[in-house]
Amino acid sequence: MTPEPHFTQPGVAVSAVDDRHAEVTLRGDIGLPLLCEVEELSADPRLLRAERWVLNLDGVPRIELACAYALLRAATEHSGTVTVRGARHSVLHTLRQAGLDKAAVIEKQHRRPPPAP
Secondary structure, eight states, rough: OOOOOOOOOEEEEEESSSSSSSEEEEEEEEEEEHHHHHHHHOOOOHHHHHHHEOOOOOOOOOHHHHHHHHHHHHHHHHHHHEEEESSOHHHHHHHHHTTTHHHHHEEEOOOOOOOOO
């Protein structure tokens, strides 16, 4: 398993688990300042080689529609399986607006139990 990328500000990181699996991790508010990075995912060689990749959105509180469309383009240009993991309700809403739910498997996020008193 590859280590979790370290983010000090909003960003995009790609890690190849092996030749068949890759993970894209996004953190922070994903908006227009990151649009070029998100659009470049469709040309990333680690993703092009991977049969399956996971889109980890656990640390994303908000995503702009333009970035969601860029994720859709990357997913539809990929010949394998794309799985969206950890997306919050508001982020899922935007991803669905862009149509990503038609091109990727979206895992339901489990509610975290409240902290113990």
